[in-house]
Amino acid sequence: IQLPGTIFFIFGASGDLTSRKLVPALYNLFLDGWMPLNFAIIGMGRSAYTDEKYRDLLLEDINSYSRNGKADERWTSFSKHLYYQISDIGNDDSYQEQVRRINNFKETWGEEPSVIYYLAVAPRFFGTIAEKLAKHQLTANTEKTRVVIEKPFGHDFESAKALNQLLSTVFTEQQIYRIDHYLGKETVQNILAFRFANSILEPIWNRNYIDHVEISVTEQLGVEGRGGYYEEAGALRDMVQNHIFQLLCLVAMEPPVSFQADEVRNRKVDVLHAMRKFKPEDVAKNAVRGQYGSGWIEGKQVKGYREEENVNPESNTETFAALKLFIDNWRWHGVPFYLRTGKRMHQTASTITIQFKDVPHMIFPTETIEGWQQNRLIISIQPEMSIRLQMQAKRPGLSMTLNPIDLIFDYRGAYEGQSPEAYETLLLDTMIGDQTLFMRADQVEAAWDLLMPVLNSWSAKKSLNFPNYSADSWGPELAEALIAKDGFHWFTLP
Numbered sequence: 034i035q036l037p038g039t040i041f042f043i044f045g046a047s048g049d050l051t052s053r054k055l056v057p058a059l060y061n062l063f064l065d066g067w068m069p070l071n072f073a074i075i076g077m078g079r080s081a082y083t084d085e086k087y088r089d090l091l092l093e094d095i096n097s098y099s100r101n102g103k104a105d106e107r108w109t110s111f112s113k114h115l116y117y118q119i120s121d122i123g124n125d126d127s128y129q130e131q132v133r134r135i136n137n138f139k140e141t142w143g144e145e146p147s148v149i150y151y152l153a154v155a156p157r158f159f160g161t162i163a164e165k166l167a168k169h170q171l172t173a174n175t176e177k178t179r180v181v182i183e184k185p186f187g188h189d190f191e192s193a194k195a196l197n198q199l200l201s202t203v204f205t206e207q208q209i210y211r212i213d214h215y216l217g218k219e220t221v222q223n224i225l226a227f228r229f230a231n232s233i234l235e236p237i238w239n240r241n242y243i244d245h246v247e248i249s250v251t252e253q254l255g256v257e258g259r260g261g262y263y264e265e266a267g268a269l270r271d272m273v274q275n276h277i278f279q280l281l282c283l284v285a286m287e288p289p290v291s292f293q294a295d296e297v298r299n300r301k302v303d304v305l306h307a308m309r310k311f312k313p314e315d316v317a318k319n320a321v322r323g324q325y326g327s328g329w330i331e332g333k334q335v336k337g338y339r340e341e342e343n344v345n346p347e348s349n350t351e352t353f354a355a356l357k358l359f360i361d362n363w364r365w366h367g368v369p370f371y372l373r374t375g376k377r378m379h380q381t382a383s384t385i386t387i388q389f390k391d392v393p394h395m396i397f398p399t400e401t402i403e404g405w406q407q408n409r410l411i412i413s414i415q416p417e418m419s420i421r422l423q424m425q426a427k428r429p430g431l432s433m434t435l436n437p438i439d440l441i442f443d444y445r446g447a448y449e450g451q452s453p454e455a456y457e458t459l460l461l462d463t464m465i466g467d468q469t470l471f472m473r474a475d476q477v478e479a480a481w482d483l484l485m486p487v488l489n490s491w492s493a494k495k496s497l498n499f500p501n502y503s504a505d506s507w508g509p510e511l512a513e514a515l516i517a518k519d520g521f522h523w524f525t526l527p
């Protein structure tokens with residue numbers, strides 16, 4: 034694709050996101066030949082850096098975080114496109130300076146550039162930035178200017194609505210790119226390909242064949258110095274409202290008529306609309322929360338959540354959440370969806386498990402079956418990147434003995450080279466102007482709306498037994514009970 038000249042203005046030039054994700058992703062795109070011929074990346078921040086100093090600082094980050102290893106002379110060519118602008122979000126001069134820079138590039142490149150404003154700053158600054166960009170006519174060209182924002186998109190339903198409203202006073206929805214980095218992951222994008230480019234799945238992808246679905250995103254990491262943010266968020270806001278609901282939508286959506294942004298997003302939002310609302314009295318029955326205590330992970334003692342920096346020693350914030358949900362439509366009626374996520378868990382693994390129903394009549398005697406497992410499809414998103422179909426097969430030998438086997442598609446074995454990072458895909462899409470993998474305002478609001486009864490109930494009632502799981506465990510016992518009472522258990526990779 035021949036992309037037009039593009040200018041990135043990154044608000045939050047020296048933040049973690051910029052150094053760990055954005056600049057390494059843009060650099061990798063450059064190395065792989067995806068960047069436009071004309072481009073400029075302008076970091077905006079308050080520190081008094083020169084362009085040179087900024088480039089040096091970013092070089093260190095590239096050496097640490099780029100999947101292409103140590104930077105070399107190619108970095109030198111890339112870094113010529115990097116600039117630093119000392120700026121203050123509330124100051125009009127900073128925006129005038131942006132106008133000046135845009136005009137300069139326009140003249141030098143001899144074309145009208147696309148301009149992307151990346152708001153890698155705390156959401157409390159979004160309002161001022163939007164207002165100032167509008168005041169200085171920086172967003173007037175709705176075809177050529179875009180804004181990228183990162184979660185959290187609000188703190189609850191009302192604040193998300195207010196944020197969407199505020200952004201909509203300055204930008205059209207087509208200009209707003211709300212990032213959920215899960216949607217950029219290879220294995221997550223593949224759910225669409227897998228479901229909608231193969232004909233054999235659709236006939237069985239429904240309540241007639243599927244018994245239940247599990248989506249599990251567990252992490253060994255704790256809050257990693259982000260206690261201040263996490264105290265206000267918790268697992269539901271941090272992971273479920275966005276990433277996990279997105280995975281759920283991809284698994285449960287109806288086939289879109291085409292791979293166009295709004296066609297795909299319409300079908301995803303349908304899922305959120307069909308999800309059964311929690312009644313306040315059901316929260317205790319269908320939602321489980323947990324908070325980690327101290328423990329040992331890989332031979333190292335780790336702190337409990339309440340001992341982490343910037344965390345209240347009596348914190349009521351959940352670091353684990355499990356939910357049982359239903360989708361009330363023809364495809365999924367009566368099929369439970371179990372979701373769980375937690376920090377400081379025994380294993381880092383994101384998996385989607387589709388459990389199929391039992392055979393209608395078993396012809397093999399029980400004693401011939403070693404480890405019965407009804408058909409199961411396991412989509413592993415990370416760190417393992419695979420799709421396995423578990424089947425029963427005959428064990429070789431003279432007797433008719435059955436045991437479960439896996440048919441495995443493993444990305445690492447199947448394809449050479451590294452997969453691009455989620456941010457590479459998503460940043461390229463912002464340059465192309467493709468919103469398929471981005472969250473639309475109504476999706477964000479619908480997701481919040483669904484979680485509000487749980488959030489309200491949990492914040493109104495303090496959990497008396499926190500911490501209720503130790504680091505390196507599989508979470509609170511009640512989470513096991515949530516699924517065990519239906520006769521199932523959480524699937525874990527061997």
Ligand code: BG6
Nearest residue numbers: 184214252254271272276383415
């Ligand atoms: C982020 C959350 O959105 O996703 C983090 O804020 C979490 O708490 C992270 O650790 C997980 O992302 P990934 O790509 O490592 O699975």
